[in-house]
Amino acid sequence: MNTTASPWRLAARAERMNPSAIREILKVTERPGILNFAGGLPSPETFPVDAMRAACARVLAEDSARPALQYATSEGLPELRAWVAAELGRQGAAVSPDQVLITTGSQQGLDLVAKVLIDQGAPVLVETPTYLGALQAFAPMQPRIDSAASDDEGVQPDALAAQLARLAGQGQMPRFMYALPNFQNPTGRSMPEARRQAVLAVCRAHGLPIVEDNPYGELWFEQPPPAPLLARWPEGVIYLGSFSKILAPGLRLGYVIAPPALYPKLLQAKQAADLHTPGFNQRVVMEVLQDGFLDRHVPAIRARYHAQRDAMLAALSQRLDGLGVQWNQPAGGMFLWLRLPQTLDAQALLPQAVDAGMAYVPGAPFYARTPERHTLRLSFATAAPAQIDAGMAALGQVLRQALKLKA
Amino acid sequence: MNTTASPWRLAARAERMNPSAIREILKVTERPGILNFAGGLPSPETFPVDAMRAACARVLAEDSARPALQYATSEGLPELRAWVAAELGRQGAAVSPDQVLITTGSQQGLDLVAKVLIDQGAPVLVETPTYLGALQAFAPMQPRIDSAASDDEGVQPDALAAQLARLAGQGQMPRFMYALPNFQNPTGRSMPEARRQAVLAVCRAHGLPIVEDNPYGELWFEQPPPAPLLARWPEGVIYLGSFSKILAPGLRLGYVIAPPALYPKLLQAKQAADLHTPGFNQRVVMEVLQDGFLDRHVPAIRARYHAQRDAMLAALSQRLDGLGVQWNQPAGGMFLWLRLPQTLDAQALLPQAVDAGMAYVPGAPFYARTPERHTLRLSFATAAPAQIDAGMAALGQVLRQALKLKA
Numbered sequence: 096m097n098t099t100a101s102p103w104r105l106a107a108r109a110e111r112m113n114p115s116a117i118r119e120i121l122k123v124t125e126r127p128g129i130l131n132f133a134g135g136l137p138s139p140e141t142f143p144v145d146a147m148r149a150a151c152a153r154v155l156a157e158d159s160a161r162p163a164l165q166y167a168t169s170e171g172l173p174e175l176r177a178w179v180a181a182e183l184g185r186q187g188a189a190v191s192p193d194q195v196l197i198t199t200g201s202q203q204g205l206d207l208v209a210k211v212l213i214d215q216g217a218p219v220l221v222e223t224p225t226y227l228g229a230l231q232a233f234a235p236m237q238p239r240i241d242s243a244a245s246d247d248e249g250v251q252p253d254a255l256a257a258q259l260a261r262l263a264g265q266g267q268m269p270r271f272m273y274a275l276p277n278f279q280n281p282t283g284r285s286m287p288e289a290r291r292q293a294v295l296a297v298c299r300a301h302g303l304p305i306v307e308d309n310p311y312g313e314l315w316f317e318q319p320p321p322a323p324l325l326a327r328w329p330e331g332v333i334y335l336g337s338f339s340k341i342l343a344p345g346l347r348l349g350y351v352i353a354p355p356a357l358y359p360k361l362l363q364a365k366q367a368a369d370l371h372t373p374g375f376n377q378r379v380v381m382e383v384l385q386d387g388f389l390d391r392h393v394p395a396i397r398a399r400y401h402a403q404r405d406a407m408l409a410a411l412s413q414r415l416d417g418l419g420v421q422w423n424q425p426a427g428g429m430f431l432w433l434r435l436p437q438t439l440d441a442q443a444l445l446p447q448a449v450d451a452g453m454a455y456v457p458g459a460p461f462y463a464r465t466p467e468r469h470t471l472r473l474s475f476a477t478a479a480p481a482q483i484d485a486g487m488a489a490l491g492q493v494l495r496q497a498l499k500l501k502a
Numbered sequence: 503m504n505t506t507a508s509p510w511r512l513a514a515r516a517e518r519m520n521p522s523a524i525r526e527i528l529k530v531t532e533r534p535g536i537l538n539f540a541g542g543l544p545s546p547e548t549f550p551v552d553a554m555r556a557a558c559a560r561v562l563a564e565d566s567a568r569p570a571l572q573y574a575t576s577e578g579l580p581e582l583r584a585w586v587a588a589e590l591g592r593q594g595a596a597v598s599p600d601q602v603l604i605t606t607g608s609q610q611g612l613d614l615v616a617k618v619l620i621d622q623g624a625p626v627l628v629e630t631p632t633y634l635g636a637l638q639a640f641a642p643m644q645p646r647i648d649s650a651a652s653d654d655e656g657v658q659p660d661a662l663a664a665q666l667a668r669l670a671g672q673g674q675m676p677r678f679m680y681a682l683p684n685f686q687n688p689t690g691r692s693m694p695e696a697r698r699q700a701v702l703a704v705c706r707a708h709g710l711p712i713v714e715d716n717p718y719g720e721l722w723f724e725q726p727p728p729a730p731l732l733a734r735w736p737e738g739v740i741y742l743g744s745f746s747k748i749l750a751p752g753l754r755l756g757y758v759i760a761p762p763a764l765y766p767k768l769l770q771a772k773q774a775a776d777l778h779t780p781g782f783n784q785r786v787v788m789e790v791l792q793d794g795f796l797d798r799h800v801p802a803i804r805a806r807y808h809a810q811r812d813a814m815l816a817a818l819s820q821r822l823d824g825l826g827v828q829w830n831q832p833a834g835g836m837f838l839w840l841r842l843p844q845t846l847d848a849q850a851l852l853p854q855a856v857d858a859g860m861a862y863v864p865g866a867p868f869y870a871r872t873p874e875r876h877t878l879r880l881s882f883a884t885a886a887p888a889q890i891d892a893g894m895a896a897l898g899q900v901l902r903q904a905l906k907l908k909a
Contacts, residue, residue: 165546165750199754206774344572369610
């Protein structure tokens with residue numbers, strides 16, 4: 096009899112699964128009253144509550160409620176798939192609704208891509224640093240993650256060409272490169288037009304397909320970003336999109352656009368994963384999207400984040416002056432990236448920052464390989480300008496103290 | 503340059519992914535006007551539309567809307583986790599809310615279980631026949647599926663003991679047994695109390711843990727089913743539940759209850775899969791569940807399905823009399839299982855049935871190993887008694903014709 100010992104045996108992939116570093120880090124930051132620049136949350140002030148309320152009432156009207164509450168197709172609501180295809184068309188990418196798979200947030204798109212494309216030990220290439228949620232989504236399929244040299248404009252094409260030649264020589268050609276060309280999480284950086292062309296040329300020459308993730312592209316401040324990579328190489332790009340940053344993340348609504356050859360595999364993985372994305376949510380969002388709602392709604396989000404980014408840049412200039420800290424000037428999105436003096440470790444300093452009343456996310460967990468421990472991510476999405484100034488003042492004080500101790 | 507050939511290379515698991523057999527079969531049955539007993543859909547007449555409408559309005563009230571639309575915790579809404587734990591308590595299983603993980607339908611629970619417990623080539627044991635969606639959820643992790651000999655009361659304990667001894671001797675002890683003790687999909691059969699005890703004793707003796715799937719347990723007709731397996735072996739059972747059959751499937755809301763040692767691994771897999779289940783949906787359902795709503799709502803579903811089951815039993819007796827067809831008398835749920843004369847192939851006959859105006863699902867796809875081709879599944883959930891009689895009459899006519907041709 097074996098009644099006391101645990102009868103469970105974990106899969107090898109699960110031995111490596113642990114509560115994410117960032118999750119543990121964020122627990123430190125959840126103290127009440129803290130000025131929190133650590134989260135990846137959009138501002139709840141931007142959620143279209145009135146439109147949602149009206150949309151729910153329409154979807155739950157007597158003649159439409161029951162289909163909305165029944166099982167639905169795994170591909171997604173046809174009207175929503177058509178909307179997505181038309182939206183990408185406006186951005187210069189010719190997409191058929193048949194290529195659109197509605198997902199339970201774009202995080203699920205990453206899970207499906209991993210299932211369909213990653214064998215155990217297969218190499219996958221990511222930006223340096225990259226979105227932590229993608230590393231988590233890929234991890235269960237046990238890839239070997241390689242990190243592509245990147246600068247303020249994203250992946251560096253010459254270094255990429257050299258790396259791909261080296262990897263191909265080792266029989267380690269990556270299955271795909273994962274890239275966020277617009278207002279990347281965590282850095283806020285974007286790929287300019289020339290960089291997109293140069294990176295695409297290298298990828299096409301080496302036959303390296305791309306998984307393009309674009310949750311933030313609509314949140315531009317002064318001008319829309321260049322056309323997506325998808326528009327330039329339709330058969331070589333899987334594109335992930337999301338409604339989380341332009342409507343609300345609590346709906347968990349995203350999409351994958353895939354080349355026709357890959358679509359049936361992703362669809363099958365989707366069906367096995369959760370049958371389909373909640374049909375109710377798809378219909379509510381489809382109602383919200385009527386009559387060009389986003390054309391009125393998204394400019395308000397852009398204006399808010401733009402003002403808050405400006406407040407953060409001003410506060411950083413004033414409060415971190417003379418400390419040897421560098422930061423970028425994101426042209427959209429929610430995040431800004433700081434490089435402290437190399438002697439400082441952002442993760443080690445976080446408890447002191449929290450004691451001083453503010454929180455950030457250390458940069459280290461976003462690196463697939465060697466972390467740059469002196470980096471950190473700040474979100475400017477949720478705090479008002481006055482809070483931003485107070486938070487940066489607190490950060491300046493912590494850094495000043497830490498540099499004194501080092502000196 | 504490599505610009506024309508596809509740059510994508512599929513993972514080995516994806517080579518085996520194809521549109522499911524049943525999906526293709528169901529396409530045949532989607533002809534308008536057909537009497538459809540093939541689907542696995544609950545009756546839309548049972549969806550609580552008024553309660554949903556009121557709940558949405560409360561959740562989207564000005565003071566609560568924004569948290570409902572924001573990112574949420576991966577574990578799920580605390581109030582809903584507490585509700586699930588209390589509900590299992592009423593069924594005799596002592597469950598802490600900390601053991602409850604809210605999932606995007608119970609299909610996602612199967613996906614998470616597979617990720618955490620199945621290595622490539624690892625054996626997994628299922629009932630004969632079993633839920634096709636589970637086979638699809640497990641497949642991407644590439645298990646070796648073994649099928650446990652089963653009769654009208656579920657898995658046979660003596661055969662199970664012999665099979666486990668044999669598998670253990672081969673170093674092929676299954677990672678777990680997947681079982682649906684209540685009104686199983688596809689057969690509608692249930693495990694009586696004595697069978698539960700006998701199977702549990704074999705599992706405990708061999709250290710074989712169980713994944714217990716219970717989407718239909720609340721849909722009993724005359725008396726509630728015996729206590730869940732979870733109540734009898736808390737550390738050896740993962741339990742999957744769902745709101746799809748008692749509220750509405752379009753919400754995609756289910757849950758996993760896991761032993762504390764496994765919970766963090768499932769949580770990590772959940773976070774990687776879709777970050778969290780839509781918080782909006784969780785809050786709407788929590789609102790619907792207030793004030794004992796299910797105590798008033800579920801009896802009406804039971805009564806409807808009970809009457810429709812009775813109509814189907816009566817129609818089968820009358821319309822299939824003398825054809826050598828056998829069927830069971832499910833004590834709850836949505837499905838009934840037919841065994842045609844062994845010379846008939848239910849899949850081959852389906853086009854003729856559709857031509858005659860009715861549709862069913864052939865039993866073969868539900869078998870993990872050797873299919874019994876003379877079996878088929880009928881749903882009594884969606885058709886009214888008069889339609890049921892007409893459908894069984896059409897089936898009788900098709901079978902009579904087929905048997906004539908064989909004779």
